[in-house]
Amino acid sequence: MWRGVVVSLHTAPEHGAPTEERERVRAVAGRGLEGDRYFRDSAAGPGTGRAVGRSTGICEVSLIDIAALLAAERDHGVPLSPAECRRNIVCAGVPLAELAGQDFTIGAVRLRGTGLSEPCARLEHLTRPGVLRALLHHGGLRARILTGGVMRAGDTVRPGAPAEPVPRAPSAPLR
Numbered sequence: 391m392w393r394g395v396v397v398s399l400h401t402a403p404e405h406g407a408p409t410e411e412r413e414r415v416r417a418v419a420g421r422g423l424e425g426d427r428y429f430r431d432s433a434a435g436p437g438t439g440r441a442v443g444r445s446t447g448i449c450e451v452s453l454i455d456i457a458a459l460l461a462a463e464r465d466h467g468v469p470l471s472p473a474e475c476r477r478n479i480v481c482a483g484v485p486l487a488e489l490a491g492q493d494f495t496i497g498a499v500r501l502r503g504t505g506l507s508e509p510c511a512r513l514e515h516l517t518r519p520g521v522l523r524a525l526l527h528h529g530g531l532r533a534r535i536l537t538g539g540v541m542r543a544g545d546t547v548r549p550g551a552p553a554e555p556v557p558r559a560p561s562a563p564l565r
Contacts, residue, residue, distance in 0.1 A: 391549070392483060392484070393547070394482055394483035394484030394547035395482050395544065395546060396481050396497075396541065396542070396543050396545045396546075396547060397456050397481055397543065398411050398472045398473075398479075399414070399479055399541060399543055400473055400477065400478055400480070401424075402426060403425065403426075404427050405427050407427065408473065409473045409474075410473070411473055412543075413542065414540050414541065415540070415541055416541075417538045417539060417540070418535065419535045419536060419537060420450070420534075420535065421450065422451060423450075423478055426478065428449070430450075449504060449507070449532035449533070449534075451479060451532075451534075452478050452479070452530055452532055452533070453477055453478070453481055453484070453486060453530050453531045453533065454480055454486070454529065455481055455486055456480055456482045458525060458529070458530070459471070459480070461524075461528065462521070463524075466520055466523060466524035468521055470517060470521060470524070474517050475513075476513055477530050479496070479541070481547050484547045486530055486531040487531075489503035489549075490503045493549075493550055494548060494549050495546075495548050496546075497539065497542060498537075498539045499540075500535075500536040500537035501534060501536060502534050504532045504533055504534055505532050506527075506529070506531060506532075507530040507531055507532045508526065508527070509521055509526065509529045510522075
């Protein structure tokens with residue numbers, strides 16, 4: 391059984407804009423992260439933004455492990471900060487490849503991995519040459535938000551659904 395942690399959270403206010411590190415962000419089921427370029431305005435309807443899918447699959451939020459960023463610099467000489475990788479959630483200790491098709495939680499937010507995320511030419515264009523090669527097969531995970539809430543840097547990432555509170559037995563009357 392593994393247990394990981396959120397290292398940092400990132401959103402970008404519009405396409406192509408630099409991502410901004412955030413201490414916390416509200417995750418909205420079926421729409422994405424408030425304040426992010428791909429957040430789907432419910433009034434906009436289908437066909438808008440990453441939240442309703444691309445040819446690569448539905449993606450309301452994206453994750454990457456900090457180990458992939460460290461390996462990009464160590465193994466390929468390509469430094470890439472957590473903000474530059476353009477993923478929403480940078481985590482540590484999370485086996486992202488195992489979460490494709492699986493439910494997991496970040497704090498009280500429940501998500502489902504929809505597929506692995508490969509780096510794209512746009513990422514290399516926005517950062518530096520070599521990023522595609524350095525992150526190939528280590529680009530992270532795309533996910534849907536099943537149950538919304540607030541996510542924070544430092545939150546625990548766990549497999550499966552959040553633990554249900556244990557119901558308390560009614561107290562016996564005092565005599």
